[in-house]
Amino acid sequence: MNSKFFDLAKEKQDRMINAALKIFAKNGYKGASTDEIVKEAGISKGLLFHYFVSKLGVYTFIFDYSTKYMTLELTTSVDKEESDFFEIYKQIESAKMHALKNYPYMQEFLYSTVYEDVSEALLAIEDKKTALTEVYGDLYSRMNTEVFGAEVDTEKLRKMIDLTMKGLMEEHFREGSFQPEMLFKEEADYLDMMRSLTMKV
């Protein structure tokens, strides 16, 4: 990409980023058309290619931007002293909700990359995918798991919670009217139920 992009007015940068996030999140790499992105962003075709060289360049950039932005949110919003398993989960979800204030389609876009199938697109984001995973890994490692009863397999518990959080967000997006607060409340209910089920008697 062309780094002069960052010299543009922040508002214009975000318009372009949000347009790309939305179109890629909704249609996947192949289904997204540069015409749609350009229209949504209110800029010309030439400009998009001027800054990002190719469709793949746009995709790579917004993935990079999203992971960095989300990493920042997670590292600043999650209390470094906290060690409670479910409390950390709640703070993670809260951080995501916060990110959605500026970039409503960012999380949805990040989830969509999991199902991405176009190999060139996958290849281009591979490395940065790992980086975000590591951030989550660090947060997970801070979680205290000693409170759980013997029948709890921590890895399985985590995977179930991750899949559930993701599933709930996707459901909310699919149903159209996405409201961060309502989603957060529903997520918290699931976490609370799991807390009560897993506590040592």
Add this chain to the structure above:
Amino acid sequence: MNSKFFDLAKEKQDRMINAALKIFAKNGYKGASTDEIVKEAGISKGLLFHYFVSKLGVYTFIFDYSTKYMTLELTTSVDKEESDFFEIYKQIESAKMHALKNYPYMQEFLYSTVYEDVSEALLAIEDKKTALTEVYGDLYSRMNTEVFGAEVDTEKLRKMIDLTMKGLMEEHFREGSFQPEMLFKEEADYLDMMRSLTMKV
């Protein structure tokens, strides 16, 4: 579609069905190319269109076929006298594994339709989607939930399990070497953990 398709040798029918399931599951409606399907099936371009009229026709047909096939598997493989919550889940997963013997990409294809974004494709399968959901609904209604402790919200529990089963299968597919038996074993482990967590003390 052209019903003469069913007069073809079963082996050829299945080659075409499996090719379409694979390409659509891997690439989504838009990303899938009829060239790829035709190549995978080892038939000519013209023949595909002779039987299915259009790309959308192929998509609609294999969705219809998949829901009917899966419905049959579920109704024959799940014991009608069984009422145990987790046992029914296991038999459902077992039925899916059985279907994958003949149609390895069928379940993956069915899952992929949830993320489908192309509106014409969505519209074409809408009705049949509901039908399969109802089959699952019937099975779910047979599950005995009275054994659970007060802290268990059955709906939430179900959604977590559904999302987890789906997540596990997708993970196995994503990692390439898909082995039904191994997947089934892993799924059973998750179900067993949840059984031990939810039983009344």
Add this chain to the structure above:
Amino acid sequence: MNSKFFDLAKEKQDRMINAALKIFAKNGYKGASTDEIVKEAGISKGLLFHYFVSKLGVYTFIFDYSTKYMTLELTTSVDKEESDFFEIYKQIESAKMHALKNYPYMQEFLYSTVYEDVSEALLAIEDKKTALTEVYGDLYSRMNTEVFGAEVDTEKLRKMIDLTMKGLMEEHFREGSFQPEMLFKEEADYLDMMRSLTMKV
């Protein structure tokens, strides 16, 4: 073409000929599809190609057949002793009407070849076109033109009448319900008017 075609039952031959005449007349060479011809004739695809080798073969054959048939009609139906300009015209039109009893689309097909644009099709019928023109030439040469006043240019008169007869038939076909008798009556009216206009005072 394969001459064994003539060994078929006359009824089947005519079914094939009429199907081809209809489809080619209605759609032109390019627009006509062998599928349509085959369906209209109630025979299989293979059979059409067995007898006529190619689409162009079918076209060439029915053009050949039509010119020969029409030549026969003209030579037998037009009175060889007749020399009156307009009476001969009427007998010509009457002969055409007679042909349409067995082959309703034959004349329409012959007219359509005038507008034919596909060069290979044109090339294939070129020679036979001339032959039919000559038959008309012979009939025209028998017409007595000495009755006309000085202001009549016989060549121009003939061209006007030819174009009018053709125009009237096309109009009748375009308007759907084609009835030979009604058309013939209308044609006769035009001829009568021209007779009264051209007679020496």
Add this chain to the structure above:
Amino acid sequence: MNSKFFDLAKEKQDRMINAALKIFAKNGYKGASTDEIVKEAGISKGLLFHYFVSKLGVYTFIFDYSTKYMTLELTTSVDKEESDFFEIYKQIESAKMHALKNYPYMQEFLYSTVYEDVSEALLAIEDKKTALTEVYGDLYSRMNTEVFGAEVDTEKLRKMIDLTMKGLMEEHFREGSFQPEMLFKEEADYLDMMRSLTMKV
């Protein structure tokens, strides 16, 4: 169609229009290929579809354009005070010749639409066809028919002249070297002959 087409250099617009007129006039709707049009116009495939959306869009546009252009020619070139039957005919033919200076295939294209068979093409131009017919109707209604003798049926006379004018133009086109002046001269000869035949004695 995309109205930005009219922002293009007039020369380019006309190149595209003339290319389409030529290819459609020569081959009919079905037989005309967009590849040929594009090659004749010296533009790319994409551009044609950018401006006209579809093959049918091109067809509809040039029909619309042709009827409007021809209407303008007729209303400006035919003397509004003139009432002589044959003189008006001559001015009509003169107007056509004038149009052919800029758009050599326009009249030929308009004639070709009469034989059009593809239903979607017919449907798309239906309304505008009527509009041009009305313009001719107005001109015809101005023609003084009281000079004719009793044996003249004005409607029949008109139809013969129309069919003859059309037939002559088609003949000239078919024979390749189309020269408006020569055609006009020939047409005038026919009209003069008919004038002398139809005048009251």
Add this chain to the structure above:
DNA sequence: TATGAATGAGCTTTCATTCAT
């Protein structure tokens, strides 16, 4: 920096023709 007209490779679909039965 910014535009959008223009390109052409690639995709879906059609249809004359072939050939095993």
Add this chain to the structure above:
DNA sequence: CATGAATGAAAGCTCATTCAT
């Protein structure tokens, strides 16, 4: 003699990318 499943070249159309302005 008769069938119709099967083929693949060609046609209509899309869209990422380029480039003159």
